[in-house]
Amino acid sequence: MAGEANKVRFGLSNVHIFPIQKEEADKLTYGEVFKLPGAVSLSLDPSGDSNPFYADDVIYYNEFTNNGYEGELEIATLNEDFETKVLGYTKDKNGAIVENVNARANNFAMAFEFNGDKNKVRHVLYKVSASRPKLESNTKEEKTKIGTDKIKFSAIPDPSGRIKAKVMKGSESYENFYKKVYTTNESEV
Structure with a gap:
């Protein structure tokens, strides 16, 4: 059973990406998750x-x-997994990550967590497509200003019509939420 409902929401953590390996008319097949x-x-x-x-x-x-x-996700810096498994960049034999005009981006599910005054809540977006990141950095002055990566994305319905799901800490599916994409049978709804 889920815990007490939150009055307020704050924080963002535990972003996980599940690349979509196969898209069929009636289902999506997700690949290996990465943080x-x-x-x-x-x-x-x-x-x-x-x-x-x-x-x-x-x-x-x-x-x-x-x-x-x-939506928009701001991240300290995109990791190599996101660049290669989602954006379609390639890693050459010298270890360079190469963006190519012909690269094909992959759709993915994105899971993340918000905190609250009572409980943490985990969310998943089932079918997401992302833009290339906006990169920013500045010259160093008296204080260091940290640059971040920003990606714009669209979250659309999966073949079953699901867009998003959320589970609260204390619910049965909370602990295993990041092991595979959360799904439910429509008969359970």
């Missing part, structure tokens, strides 16, 4: 539109579409 350390910030903005229907000179009916999320 993406150094999470600084994460933002998720809902993606979708309002679809008003007018009758009797007013909005008679309105619904919002759920197209997933548009």
Whole structure:
């Protein structure tokens, strides 16, 4: 059974990436998970539109579409696993990571954790595509200003329609959350 509900949310940690190895019409097959350390910030903005229907000179009916999320992840520095397994960069025989115009990025699931006043909550986005990172750095002055990598991403529904799931500390699936992508049978919902 899950713990007490949080009143507030803060913190970001434990970002894990599950590259998608195979995409079929009815399912996704995920590859080996890797950790993406150094999470600084994460933002998720809902993606979708309002679809008003007018009758009797007013909005008679309105619904919002759920197209997933548009987001940005700021990380201390992207690791080699993300560059090669997600962005499609290659590592040459000399150890250089090479970005090529013909590289094909891979979709992935992304899991992460927020803290709260009562419990930690783990989240997973089932099907994510990411942009190349925005890199920044500055000259060193009296104080060192740390540069970070920022990636923009889209999280869209998987073939079953799932976009995101979350589990609270104390729930049955919390402890094994980062071993494989959390799924549930629709009959359990």
